[in-house]
Amino acid sequence: MPKMKTKKSAAKRFRVRPGGTVKRGQAFKRHILTKKTTKNKRHLRGATAVHDSDLKQIAVMMPFA
Numbered sequence: 001m002p003k004m005k006t007k008k009s010a011a012k013r014f015r016v017r018p019g020g021t022v023k024r025g026q027a028f029k030r031h032i033l034t035k036k037t038t039k040n041k042r043h044l045r046g047a048t049a050v051h052d053s054d055l056k057q058i059a060v061m062m063p064f065a
Contacts, residue, residue: 010061014050022050022058 015023026044033041050058059065 004063006064007061010058011065014058014062014065016062016065022055023047024050 013024017023025047028036029041029044
């Protein structure tokens with residue numbers, strides 16, 4: 001039986017919080033920021049939780065988290 005491995009790309013993008021929710025960074029904040037409004041960029045700050053419908057896929061990618 002082969003070892004279960006963590007998808008390293010997922011491990012770099014997600015953190016599992018103590019309560020079981022998964023934290024992710026905001027999208028659309030990397031480049032082409034000049035055409036985005038200050039309000040839009042301000043709302044993209046910080047981290048948010050992953051949606052419930054995606055948690056099962058993340059659990060498959062990160063079996064030890």
